[in-house]
Amino acid sequence: MKGGLAVFLHLAGMLDAPPVDLSWCFYAGEEVAREHNGLLHLWEARPDLLAADVAVLGEPTGGVVEAGCQGTLRVRVSLAGLRAHTARPHAGRNAIHRLAGILTAIDGFEVRRPVIDGCEYAEQMQVVSVEGGVAGNVVPDRATVVVNHRFAPDRTVAQAESAVRQLLEPFLEPGDHWELLNAAPAAPPALDDPVLSALVAASGDAPRAKLGWTDVAFFAERGVPAANFGPGDPLLAHTPGEHVGAAELAQVASVLDAVLRAEG
C-alpha cells in the first residue's frame, strides 16, 4: 500500500487544520505474520492513539471502496498410513495415496458467495502445501497438507473451520491429525456507517467486497467500522508489474479530501 501511504502523507502535509479530529497511522508489517503487525504493537503500547469512530485503510483498491474483508484460516491435516516395503505394499497403507480424496474434494470446493450489504464475497479453499515420504522403497506412513480457507464475514472462525472439517470428514480416519494453525476473523462491510457511506458516494463507484484479509478486521474486532480505499490495482500488488499512476493517486487524495471537508 505504498500508493495509499503517498496519498496519506500528501493529505497530512496539505491539511494544516484538518476539518475533523484526524489520526494518521503509519505502521510496518501489515502483510506478514500477525505478531509482526505494527498496528498490534501500537495497540498494546498506546491503545488511546487508535480510538476512532471510523477507519480507512489505504490498501490498493483501484480507488473503489472495498468493504470489510474475508477471514482466513489455515489447517494442517496429517493422514496416517502404515510403512511397508514397496515390493509388498499390501502389508502397509500408503498415506500419500490417501491424499487423493482430500485433494479432489478441495479442488471441487463450491465457492459460497454470500451478499452482505450489497457486496458479494467469494469463499475459497486451496491446498497451499503438501509433504510426505520416508524413503524410495518404503510405503509412507504419513502425508500432510495445509489448507487455506478464505471465508466471508457472515461466518466466525469456528464456523469456517467447521465447514472445512465437514468437507474433509469423509476422508479422515482415527490416527489422522487435524490442527488449526492460525486464523484471522473476517470483518463485515459496515457500509451503514455514515462516513463510510459518504466515502462510497464520493468515490463515484459502487463498493465491492474485499476478498483478501486486511487490517479492516483489526478495527472491526474493536468496534470501529472500517473500509479499504486506496490507489493501485490489487491484482498487480506483489507482482513484477506493480505500479500506480499519478492520476489515480490524485483522484484518491481528492476523494478523501472531499469527505474530510464534508464531515468538518
Next chain:
Amino acid sequence: MKGGLAVFLHLAGMLDAPPVDLSWCFYAGEEVAREHNGLLHLWEARPDLLAADVAVLGEPTGGVVEAGCQGTLRVRVSLAGLRAHTARPHAGRNAIHRLAGILTAIDGFEVRRPVIDGCEYAEQMQVVSVEGGVAGNVVPDRATVVVNHRFAPDRTVAQAESAVRQLLEPFLEPGDHWELLNAAPAAPPALDDPVLSALVAASGDAPRAKLGWTDVAFFAERGVPAANFGPGDPLLAHTPGEHVGAAELAQVASVLDAVLRAEG
C-alpha cells in the same frame, strides 16, 4: 542377509576341499545406493573373481528358492501450475490439486501377475514422496511426486517406465516434468539351469518369485544364472523383530552342502 553370511562362513570353514570350483563372495552395501554396492566395486577391480556358471545369493528367503527378482525404477513427476493469491485462486492454477488424478490412478494400479517358469511375480506401483507449496497465501505452481515401480522379469526398464507413463499420461500437460531417477533391471527365474534346478529339489519346496530387487540381477545382466536362497523370513528383515532360528540356519547349510556334493 546376516543369516546367509553365517551359513556361507560355516560351509567355507567346513569344506576343506570343495567338491566343485567354488568362490565365496562376501561384500558390503548390497542394499543401499548402487554406487556403494561392493559387488560392483569388486567387478570393476577383479571381474575374473566373479566368473561363474551359477550364483546363489544368501538373501533371506525362509529356506525356499526365490527365483529371479523384480526390477525397480523411480520416476519424479513434477506438475506445473500458476501462482495466484489464495483469495483469488481463479487467477492461477493449483499444482497440488492436480496431484489428485495421479494419486488416484496409482492407488488404483492393477497388479500385473505374470507367471514365469512357474513363479508368479506381482508388479507394484507406489508414490514414495510428495512435495509442493510456496507460502500460506499462495496458490502453488509446482507439485512433485516420486513413484516407485516394481516390475516383473518379462519387462525391460524401458518397457516398465513406459507402463508408468501410460498410466499417468492422462494427467500430464505441457510444462510438467518427467524424470527417470534410477532403475535396476529385473532378472528372469533361470530355473532351467541344472544347478538351480537341483537347489530347488534339495530345498524340498516349490520355488517362488522374488518380489524385491536383489543382486541376482547383477549376475543375470552378466549372463550368470542366479537365485536367492537363505535363512530368515524376508517379511521380518529390517524390522525390530528380525531374527533367524538355529534350525533354519542348519537346514539351509545342509541343503547347500548336499547340492555342492551332488555336483561334485
